[in-house]
Amino acid sequence: xxxxAVVLAAGGGSRFEGKTPKLLAEFRGRxxxxxxxxxxxxxxxxxxxxxxxxxDLSAVLPADITLLQNDAWASGLAGSLRVALDWCxxxxxxxxxxxxxxxxxxxxxxxxxxxxxxxxxxxxATYAGRRRNPVKLERSVWDLLPVAGDEGARVVIRxxxxxxxxxxxxxxxxxxxxxxxxxxxx
Numbered sequence: 001x002x003x004x005a006v007v008l009a010a011g012g013g014s015r016f017e018g019k020t021p022k023l024l025a026e027f028r029g030r031x032x033x034x035x036x037x038x039x040x041x042x043x044x045x046x047x048x049x050x051x052x053x054x055x056d057l058s059a060v061l062p063a064d065i066t067l068l069q070n071d072a073w074a075s076g077l078a079g080s081l082r083v084a085l086d087w088c089x090x091x092x093x094x095x096x097x098x099x100x101x102x103x104x105x106x107x108x109x110x111x112x113x114x115x116x117x118x119x120x121x122x123x124x125a126t127y128a129g130r131r132r133n134p135v136k137l138e139r140s141v142w143d144l145l146p147v148a149g150d151e152g153a154r155v156v157i158r159x160x161x162x163x164x165x166x167x168x169x170x171x172x173x174x175x176x177x178x179x180x181x182x183x184x185x186x
Contacts, residue, residue, distance in 0.1 A: 001094030002047075003115050003136070005040035008152075009033050009101030010053025010073035010080040015177045021055040023101050025182055031060045032176055035104030041065065043111035045097065049087060051080045076150035085142050098153065099134035102175045105185065110134060110169035119165030122157060125173070126166045131157070132173035 013022030020026075023033040033050075041048045041062065049066045050057065053073025061067060070083045081098065088096045097115045099106060110125050114136045117123035121138040124131045135153050137145070141163060144156045157164050176182050 001138075002092065003045045003095045003097060004047045004049050004084075004088045004091070004093045005043055005045040005111055005115075006049045006051065006084040006088070006096045006098045007033070007036050007040050007101050008051050008077060008080045008084065008098060009036070009057060010051050010070040011077070012054035012074065013102070013177070016179060016182075018179045018182070022176065023055055023057060024060065025176075027104050027176065027182060028186055032104055032182070033057055033101040034060060036099055036101045036106065037061060037065060039106055039108045040097075040099060040111055042108035043097070043115060044108075045111070045115055046093065047091065049084055049096075050101070051084050053080065075148060077152050078146040078149045081145060081152040082147050085137070085145070089139070089142070093139070095136055095138045097134045097136045100175060102177065103133060103173055104176065105172035105174055106133065106169075107171045110171050113169050114167050117165060117167045120163055122153060122164045123167050124157060124164060125169040127169060127171065127173045130173075131166065
């Protein structure tokens with residue numbers, strides 16, 4: 001089964017009140033989104049996909065990723081997830097490992113561990129026992145996911161626990177939502 005790494009990076013970062021868009025803000029010397037994309041690439045999965053929307057990320061992303069555009073990004077995360085999974089389906093991937101563009105401290109090892117999990121069709125990374133991203137979604141569960149709104153796999157994870165396994169992962173799943181978060185984690 002081929003597995004894609006997917007970085008969702010389409011949101012507008014409404015809580016981030018910086019001088020630049022959140023995903024382009026400098027974090028440890030480079031754009032915030034670059035950290036998540038590099039970790040996804042370094043995981044060595046079959047394809048690395050980035051879904052953008054509110055901000056043009058093309059100038060800061062490596063050439064060896066697939067960049068998809070979600071023009072309906074304002075309608076919520078589920079739409080971006082659907083754009084990614086529709087692409088993955090057309091490409092013949094059997095699973096996608098989903099991460100977020102504003103989580104710069106999740107390393108490639110976490111992406112790899114979640115991708116390698118075979119315990120259930122949904123594998124969720126845990127950090128000190130707390131569920132976070134990335135999350136592996138096998139093709140068999142894609143039709144269960146919401147198609148609109150601001151929740152993705154969490155809906156299925158809550159309602160269908162028998163489909164879920166947890167994978168202990170290294171790293172820190174902190175996400176950057178505000179300028180203060182950026183300063184705290186830098």
